[in-house]
Amino acid sequence: MLEIISGSSVKKLDTDFITEKGITSHRLMENAALAFCDWFEENYHRNDKVGIFCGPGNNGGDGLAIARLLWRKGYDIIVFLVGDTEKASADCRLNRELLPDKLPAISMSSDDIAHMEFDLNVVVDAMLGIGVNRPLAGDFLNMVVKLNDLSNVRKVAVDIPTGLPADECLQGEALKADVTVSFQYPKFSLMFPEHAGYVGVLHVVGIGIGNKFMRQFTESKYYLQPSDISKRHLNFSRFAHKGDFGRVLLVGGSYGSIGAVRMSAEAALRTGSGLATCFVPACGVDVIQASLPEVQVISSSGEKRLCWDEGDMGVNRFDAVGIGPGMGGSAETVTFLESFLNVYKGPKVIDADAINILSNHKKLLNYLDKDAILTPHIKEFERLVGHCENHKQRLGKALEFSSEHSCVLVLKGAHTSISFPDGTQYFNSTGNKHMATGGAGDVLTGMITSFLGQGYGTKNAVLCGVFQHGLAGEIASEDKKRGTIATDIIQAIPKSYLQLNVD
Numbered sequence: 001m002l003e004i005i006s007g008s009s010v011k012k013l014d015t016d017f018i019t020e021k022g023i024t025s026h027r028l029m030e031n032a033a034l035a036f037c038d039w040f041e042e043n044y045h046r047n048d049k050v051g052i053f054c055g056p057g058n059n060g061g062d063g064l065a066i067a068r069l070l071w072r073k074g075y076d077i078i079v080f081l082v083g084d085t086e087k088a089s090a091d092c093r094l095n096r097e098l099l100p101d102k103l104p105a106i107s108m109s110s111d112d113i114a115h116m117e118f119d120l121n122v123v124v125d126a127m128l129g130i131g132v133n134r135p136l137a138g139d140f141l142n143m144v145v146k147l148n149d150l151s152n153v154r155k156v157a158v159d160i161p162t163g164l165p166a167d168e169c170l171q172g173e174a175l176k177a178d179v180t181v182s183f184q185y186p187k188f189s190l191m192f193p194e195h196a197g198y199v200g201v202l203h204v205v206g207i208g209i210g211n212k213f214m215r216q217f218t219e220s221k222y223y224l225q226p227s228d229i230s231k232r233h234l235n236f237s238r239f240a241h242k243g244d245f246g247r248v249l250l251v252g253g254s255y256g257s258i259g260a261v262r263m264s265a266e267a268a269l270r271t272g273s274g275l276a277t278c279f280v281p282a283c284g285v286d287v288i289q290a291s292l293p294e295v296q297v298i299s300s301s302g303e304k305r306l307c308w309d310e311g312d313m314g315v316n317r318f319d320a321v322g323i324g325p326g327m328g329g330s331a332e333t334v335t336f337l338e339s340f341l342n343v344y345k346g347p348k349v350i351d352a353d354a355i356n357i358l359s360n361h362k363k364l365l366n367y368l369d370k371d372a373i374l375t376p377h378i379k380e381f382e383r384l385v386g387h388c389e390n391h392k393q394r395l396g397k398a399l400e401f402s403s404e405h406s407c408v409l410v411l412k413g414a415h416t417s418i419s420f421p422d423g424t425q426y427f428n429s430t431g432n433k434h435m436a437t438g439g440a441g442d443v444l445t446g447m448i449t450s451f452l453g454q455g456y457g458t459k460n461a462v463l464c465g466v467f468q469h470g471l472a473g474e475i476a477s478e479d480k481k482r483g484t485i486a487t488d489i490i491q492a493i494p495k496s497y498l499q500l501n502v503d
């Protein structure tokens with residue numbers, strides 16, 4: 001797990017680390033540059049023409065160290081110095097002095113920037129890092145605009161794209177990177193969808209600051225890594241029977257939307273559930289039985305929509321429930337949901353239309369508790385909590401909602417966030433744009449429900465579910481790219497276990 005720490009704490013973190021380890025700030029910068037170069041070497045050829053754009057702060061210092069190291073490895077490097085070199089930080093100055101004489105380094109005047117012609121394959125952006133403290137203007141703005149206009153040139157940001165604040169939403173312009181290589185931990189703002197076009201693909205590289213040290217600065221925000229997930233999985237014995245792997249119930253569907261709950265059920269089975277049952281309107285029974293023979297079906301008395309009959313309908317015999325996909329929002333369904341939440345007392349995932357019903361009938365929020373996991377996408381979330389100005393505000397409201405209702409709130413999208421009542425917030429590192437396809441959320445519901453049914457605690461179930469769902473999406477899209485559909489993600493779930501070395 002990587003800590004996500006605000007930019008304002010980093011200065012103290014650096015100073016404390018340097019003091020504790022008895023190293024120099026220059027050594028730490030060298031570590032950062034070495035980590036960047038290791039990543040760079042794996043991704044770019046020595047015949048690429050690389051322009052490294054360096055500012056006057058420590059981000060620029062990183063850039064100068066990177067230039068020296070890559071040049072020594074035989075890369076074709078040219079350095080462009082942007083901003084007031086008189087204001088250069090000590091480590092930036094030192095790395096400037098360490099540049100080999102033969103390595104070309106050009107100080108860029110405003111006039112040079114205006115008339116600059118590019119003959120580069122790769123741009124390395126080390127103009128400004130997390131020290132940015134105002135919107136870009138002048139030379140920085142002009143250079144960023146020029147670089148953003150370049151096509152057919154890969155742009156790699158060092159630590160964070162120039163102009164992007166570490167903890168806030170962007171105002172003005174920033175460098176639009178294809179890849180961001182962030183040091184030690186991902187900066188908070190790299191999680192915001194507003195910044196997707198600036199960050200590109202995110203890589204985090206270690207610079208030698210251990211987890212134990214980082215924990216002293218914790219802000220209870222974490223970026224999930226594969227090793228955090230493997231250890232959360234339960235082991236099942238040689239003698240395990242299907243009851244051990246859990247009985248789950250997937251509730252949803254309405255006329256024309258039966259596929260949603262069917263996909264949740266199949267995802268639950270592929271995640272390992274021993275037994276999966278669907279609870280659907282009568283019109284869905286044949287569809288599910290014919291297309292998914294491993295699943296049992298309970299028919300609601302409603303033909304096209306779920307209706308609650310008398311009694312408890314036997315729902316408490318299930319170890320976990322996923323409710324909402326495709327269920328619609330008719331009056332009967334609202335009553336159904338209320339009756340269900342009133343009767344069923346086990347762990348549950350509440351998704352899709354069930355969330356919309358909660359938004360329209362706020363008194364149902366009283367049924368939420370520590371066993372409830374809500375999985376809205378951004379629109380569903382804003383129906384629940386009201387309009388948000390930006391993602392930072394959404395993330396704050398997600399924590400508030402989770403604490404107020406003592407439930408888990410999963411806010412879906414790239415870097416899905418998972419908020420817990422104790423104020424911790426996790427960010428997912430798996431998944432990609434090819435998962436933006438109808439039904440992908442229904443698959444997630446099935447996966448988390450399955451883990452709950454297998455006996456995972458709420459926290460482990462939701463973290464494993466979200467991470468592995470993204471991993472399955474990555475595996476599914478490897479050879480399908482934008483042709484990936486939700487059922488491909490389901491088929492890839494078993495391989496996600498292989499990648500995590502979990503059987």
Ligand SMILES: NC(=O)C1=CN([C@@H]2O[C@H](COP(=O)(O)OP(=O)(O)OC[C@H]3O[C@@H](n4cnc5c(N)ncnc54)[C@H](OP(=O)(O)O)[C@@H]3O)[C@@H](O)[C@H]2O)[C@@H](O)CC1
Nearest residue numbers: 028029032057058059128129130131132133134135136159
């Ligand atoms: N542990 C770590 O994380 C490590 C971090 N390291 C690296 O350090 C980086 C942070 O370095 P940093 O603090 O020196 O800040 P940085 O981003 O270079 O900019 C500061 C300069 O920019 C200026 N300035 C600000 N805004 C401006 C604007 N809009 N337009 C124009 N100028 C602006 C400001 O001057 P001002 O004008 O405000 O006086 C100042 O001169 C970090 O991102 C990472 O790359 C690694 O080396 C080692 C370990």
Ligand SMILES: Nc1ncnc2c1ncn2[C@@H]1O[C@H](COP(=O)(O)OP(=O)(O)O)[C@@H](O)[C@H]1O
Nearest residue numbers: 377413414431432433435436438439440441442
């Ligand atoms: N760009 C992306 N990167 C990573 N994951 C994504 C991306 N787009 C969508 N996803 C994931 O795909 C799922 C989509 O869910 P949702 O919007 O509820 O779809 P649906 O309602 O069609 O089932 C979510 O788990 C989300 O995190």
Ligand SMILES: [K+]
Nearest residue numbers: 125128160162
């Ligand atoms: K940068």
